Amino acid sequence: MLNGLVTALRTLSVLPVPGRDAQRFSDSLYWFPLVGLLLGFLEAGTGWLFMRADWPEFAAFAALLAGVVLTRGMHMDGAADVADGFFGGRNPDDRMRIMKDPAVGSFGAMALVLLFLLKWIVLVRLLALDGYAWIVAGVVLARFVQVCLAAALPYARREGGTASGFVAGAGGGHVAAGLLFTLAALILLIPFPLHYPLLAVMAACATSMLVGLASQRKIGGVTGDVLGASSELVEAVVWLTGALCLLS
Template sequence: MFNGLVTSLRTLTVLPVPGRDAHDFSDSLYWFPLAGLLLGLLQAVCGWAVVHAGLTELAAAAVLMSAVLLTRAIHADGLADLADGFFGGRDVDARLRIMKDSSVGAFGVLALVLVLLAKWAVLLPLLESSAYTWIVSGVILARSSQVLLASLMPYARSGGGTASGFVRGAGGVHAIVSLLLSSILLFILFSSSIVPVLLAQAVALAVTSAMALLSMKKINGVTGDVLGASSEVTELAVWCAGAMFFQLV
C-alpha cells in the first residue's frame, strides 16, 4: 500500500523518493492529498521565510516559484494545453490533438499569465495575514480535485495517454478516501474550526464540478491535462476563498 505513496510523490513532485512504485498507478490516488500537504507546507515555509525577511511581495512570488520547482510545472503545463485545446479546437478530435502538441499557443500563454497573476495577487493578503493554513489547504484540495476527476470521469483518449493508468483504474473508493483524507487534514490545519474547512471544501468541489462539466462538453472525459488544469484553478479558488474569509471575520 505504501508503494502508492511512493508513486504519488514521484508523480506530483521532483523529490527523490526511495522505494518501489505501485503496481497499479491508481493506488497512488489515495495518497494525493498527503502529497499535497507536503507540497503546501514546503511552499508555505518558503513564503514565511521571505515574509520574515521583510519582502512580502517577493514572498508571494517565492510561493509560486517553489511550486514550479517542486512540481516541474506539470500542472501549469496542463493548464496551458487545456486552454489551447478547449478554446482552439473546433471538435473533440481537434481539441485532443492540440492538447497533445508540446507547443504552447496564445490561449495557453494567456491562461498561464492570468492564473499566475491572480495567484500572486491573492497570495499577498494571505501572506500579510499570516494565513499559511489557507495556502497549504489550497494545495491539498488542488490534488484532491485530481482524484475526484480521475475517479468519477472516463478517460477521453481511446488510445491511452500519460494519465490513463491513473484514470482507468480509479473508482468511487478513491474519491471517498480522498475526500475523507483531505477533510481530516484541513480539520487538523484549521485547529478543528469547521467553518473554514467547509468553505474550502465547498469551493474546491464547486470548481472541480465546473471543470468536470466543461471537460465532458469539450472532450467527453478527462486527460492528464485536465487533471493538471483543475489543480491549478482549484488552488487559486481556495486561496481566493481564504482571502475573502479574512476580510469577513
C-alpha cells in the same frame, strides 16, 4: 500499499523517493492528498521564510516559484494545454490534438499569465494576513480534486495516455479515503471558525465540477492535462476564498 505513495510522490513532485512504483497507478490516488499536504507545507514554508524580510510581494513570488519547481510546472503546463485545446479546437479530436502539441499557443499563454497573476495577488494577501494554513489547504484540495475527477469521468483518449493508468482504476474508494484525509487535514489546519473548512471544500468542489463538466462536453472525459488544470484552478480559488475569509 506504500508503493502507491512512492508513485504519488514521483508523479506529483520532483522529490527523490526510494522504492518501487505501484503495480497499478491508481493505487497512488489514495496518497494524492498526503502529497499535497507535504507540498503545501513546503510552499507555505517558503513564503514564511521570505516574509522574514517583510516583503510580501517577493515572498508570494518565492512561494509560487517553489510550487513550480517542486512539481516541474506540470500542472501549469496542463492548464496551458487545456486553454489552447478547449478554446482553439473545433471538435473533440481537434481539441485533443492541440492539447497534445508541446507548443504553447496564444490561449495557453494568456491562461498562464492570468493564472500566475491571480495566484500572486492572492498569495500577497494571504501572507500579509498570516494565512499560511489556507496556502496548505489549497494545495491539499488541489490534489484531492484530481482523485475525484479521475474517478468520475472516463479517460478521453481512445489510444490511452500518460494518465490513463490513474483514471482506469480510479473509483469511489479512492475518493472516500481522500475525502476523509482531506477533511481531517483541513480541520487541523483551519480549526476556527468551523465553517472555514467547509467553505474551502465547497470552493474546491464547485471549481472541479465546472472543470469536469467543461471537459466532458469538450472532449468526452478527462486527460492528464485536465487533471493538472483542475489542480491549478482549485488552488487559486481556495486561496482566494481564504483571503476573502480573512478579510471579512
